[in-house]
Amino acid sequence: MQTIERDLVIIGGGPAGLAAAVSARKNGLDDILLIERDRILGGILNQCIHDGFGLHTFKQALTGPEYAQRFIDEFNRLGIDALLDTIVLSLDSNRTLTVSSKKGFIRIMARAVILAMGCRERTAGAISLPGTRPSGVYTAGAAQNFVNLQNIMIGKHVVILGSGDIGLIMARRMTLEGVKVEAVFELLPTPSGLARNVRQCLDDYGIPLFLSTSVFELHGKDRLTGVTVARVDDRFQMIPETRRLVPCDTLLLSVGLIPENELSLSAGVRLEPATSGASVDDRFMTNVPGVFSCGNVLHVHDLVDHVSEEAGLVGRCAVRYLKGEPAPEEAFIPVVPKADIRYVLPQTISGKEDVTISLRVTRPMRNAAVLVTDRDRKVARKKLVRLHPAEMIRIKVKAKDIETAEKLEVSVQC
Amino acid sequence: MLKKNLVCIVCPNGCDVEVLLEEGQKTEILAIDGCTCDKGKEWVAQELTRPMRTIASGIPVEDGDFKLVSVRTDAPIPLGKIFEVMAVIKEKRVTAPVAIGDILIPSPAGTDCNIIATRNVAFTG
């Protein structure tokens, strides 16, 4: 079996992998190999044909394919190597990969690896949806692939479970194509997707959004014929007297994304329960030396602009590691989520450099501040008009304020 | 005097906006609260008089390496015109190659926008 050696291998050619590769090259690294399982670069952006991407990065509302193309053009201009139609089948803690494509099954030994595999959608099985197992039940992303890439319409009369952004976008997309979208049902008391998407994808087209309501049973032995929906109480238990049957032939699920970390696990990467992604330091290195993580495989983002920015930083960190810059000392400073914070990232920092902490809150709040403290000393504070679990918040912390820190605690101050 | 609540759609921040206005022959905005940028204020004024939207869709391509070329409006169109524009898009067929930015349909349904390609589609024969 053929074995090759590379300095940096990037797994995944979506927005994270592309930005990491471009950044690594711009930071002076020659030997970079990006591996992408699809026949084209760009990842999930290829099927996200709606606009709204790139407002931060390019100050323009681009569609997914356009946004991806800017990075692909840059990637190609820099002459970075990519293996397309190629899948990584395994990764171990010594950064040895096995890789398969029509051209052969080979082994690659990498000095550094950037994990950029993205995420997958939660399924009907994952949420244990009761009822029959008919055709016509799709995750919103799979539906988006059929409609936007394959010119296939998946049904005529649609119900959407979950108010994640992909579900909202698909509600509008299918309505524009003449499909009847009956309603969107959301288990939580607030929408999971961005407020602007509720406005421009549902409200504009008169598609109702029912909050604190969920689908409790699928009907139809062959093709879906309907779903039973009901309201839930504040412990998410069904309120039986609110049960009703909603006839439909298609159910789209937009009930969450899960970082695709199977390769990471096989390499011994430690995952954080709160993000389902790797636990990383402020150089985005995992507990496995030389293995970095960025983008949706690290934590699910709501904006691709943030993915690109994060991945760009990770590309630079990987180059610094490869150039033999001394690893930060063992004694890392933990960053810990406190009141009203669901997760923080990175989970440990060196205290020697400025760092941007990414976080999500547990519940919607207004006019509050995110506070970073070290032993009750204020390190950073960011005031926000609106805080929402659907929106990632980022707060900058200066090196000079954390040099002597022991533990950073992040909380919301109302 | 009338109070209206809007969600700004200019950017992902999705600001909650409260507007005080006088509805007469011409809508007059008395106060805007909640906008965090100037673009948002412009959008609010527009939204109250003549709401505008962008849309995206796909057009079948012959002889290309993709079955569909994704497209969008290159400028906002009136909300009420969306389905008319979609009807024009639905009729359209193109042949590869297509490049990002190519105008595939100029001013559909009499609007001040073009339908432009948002994906490169190579000719495959």
Next chain:
Amino acid sequence: MENHYDVVVIGAGVVGNAIARELSKYAVSVAVLEKELDVAMGTSSRNSGVIHSGIHYKPGTLRARLNVQGNALMAGLCQDLKVKIDYIGKLTVAQDEEEVKSLYTLKDQGEANGVPGLEILDPGAMEKIQPRVGGIKALHSPSTGIICPYSLTIALAENARANGCRFYLGHEVTSIQKTGDRFDIRAGNKSFSAKILINSAGLYSDHVARMLGIDEYRIYPCRGEYLILDKRLKGTLNVLVYPAPHHGKAGLGIHLTNTVSGNILIGPSNEYQEDPEDYACTADIMAQLRREGHVLLPELKTTDFIRSFSGLRAKQTPPEIGGFKDFVIESREDVKGLINLIGIESPGLTSSPAIALMVRDMVTSLLPLTPKKEFNGARSGMTGHFYELSDEEKADLVAQDPDYGEVVCRCEQITKKEVLDAIQNPLGARTINGIKYRSRAMMGRCQGGFCLPRIVQILEKEFGYRPEDYYLKNLHSPLFSGNMRPDKTRV
């Protein structure tokens, strides 16, 4: 008449196919009629996939005899058919002295049935076989195994097909007449005629019997629901672990079963249904299975549940009586030429090779059977999957056939070659579920979210499928409503 056969088998489940494959060794014409568009669509694909040892059945019963005989036959059969089987063994665990007594009863019963290698183990020995198993004593039955039940059912059919047996999928039997010494059968708007009719219609076996005026049987479908767990937990279970029989105990006797593909099943529940095709999963049972799963497997996370399914047992006992009745396998005196198989519930899968031999003997007494020289019992192809091979073997295969290099299903690491083989299966089954059962694509944690769009592309590109040609399981389960933009001449 065109569709004239010596033997017609009704029902392409594991039992019907095992019989068809057994008869394909002889110079007789055999046809299998199946109402679904594929084999293994009923109970045969919807069970625990356990090859039982035979400790649970009363000595002298058909179930006891056929189970032990079937268990012994299964190893060779699987080798011939290239079906993966793993005799991992089973611990039946006692928690108190009362239950220990029942272990000895089971052991005596098993030995009377001829079950090999039974041993009562103390905690030290139990712990060696399965760490943290708990309990004070256990009965170890080393001949208990696991198998993929639909892989076996499909393999039996393919091998029967290769040896001349005809399969009519999508042919539901609607009427049967006995005319002289032949049966005239209507199925799927075709007429068939047979000298011998074998009723292995499973959940519908009573219904088929009634078509010939036999009213004495009634099948009571009894549903068992399961949850399938992520492969992440592979390795937490070395053997099957069952609780000892205990009459006073409440609960459903839910347990964990490992599968040959590395998943773990939680289940099954036990609830009678009216409808022999009600494969729904219910909120209450699913919640209960989840709860029990967390108790039985402390490392279980909520993200480990990847799918649920249910199957129906073809029970002969009504809910108010419960329990079990012995298999009915009979050559009817009143309707000569009819062989009935009624109530083949557990251990039907294990017993299937032995049932096939028993039915062959019944056929022999009606119609002399001459062995066929050209019979080839070995199935071509690979046992198991690409992902189970070593790196070197994988590299060699990809070098031989580049379609092995393209991984279509990322969760299960199923290659394009395996998907193509599944699409081009010898039985001509073309449903999405058929591709899934044969290749394992779409069976992983993303449940087809990633690979279904790719499989759709393969079917379109290489087999000319249009959007309206895709079906999940039958002609009433289309995947799509059509093209988003219909074809039309370009502008």
